[in-house]
Amino acid sequence: MDLTSGKMLNEFTGHSNTSYRCRGCFGHAEASVVCGDETGVVWAWDLLDVSILIFLSSCLITEPFTVTDLQFLIKGNTATAKPST
Numbered sequence: 001m002d003l004t005s006g007k008m009l010n011e012f013t014g015h016s017n018t019s020y021r022c023r024g025c026f027g028h029a030e031a032s033v034v035c036g037d038e039t040g041v042v043w044a045w046d047l048l049d050v051s052i053l054i055f056l057s058s059c060l061i062t063e064p065f066t067v068t069d070l071q072f073l074i075k076g077n078t079a080t081a082k083p084s085t
Contacts, residue, residue, distance in 0.1 A: 012045045014052055023069045036067020 015037035024035030044053040
């Protein structure tokens with residue numbers, strides 16, 4: 001949302017978000033947006049052109065789960081998006 005006008009600047013699509021509030025966050029240098037979804041996938045979009053940069057899914061988890069919140073952390077040269085507890 002634009003701070004002064006309240007206009008929506010971009011819409012990020014592809015993720016499943018119909019029943020739960022899935023909070024997103026900015027990625028490295030605020031150049032991307034990172035968010036989980038109701039199918040357990042973590043998505044990242046370019047902030048300006050809204051292209052999908054990556055989506056991560058775990059094939060090791062057999063039970064369905066929802067990623068409702070993420071934290072984007074930078075330690076040294078490594079950036080990590082991890083589900084919040």
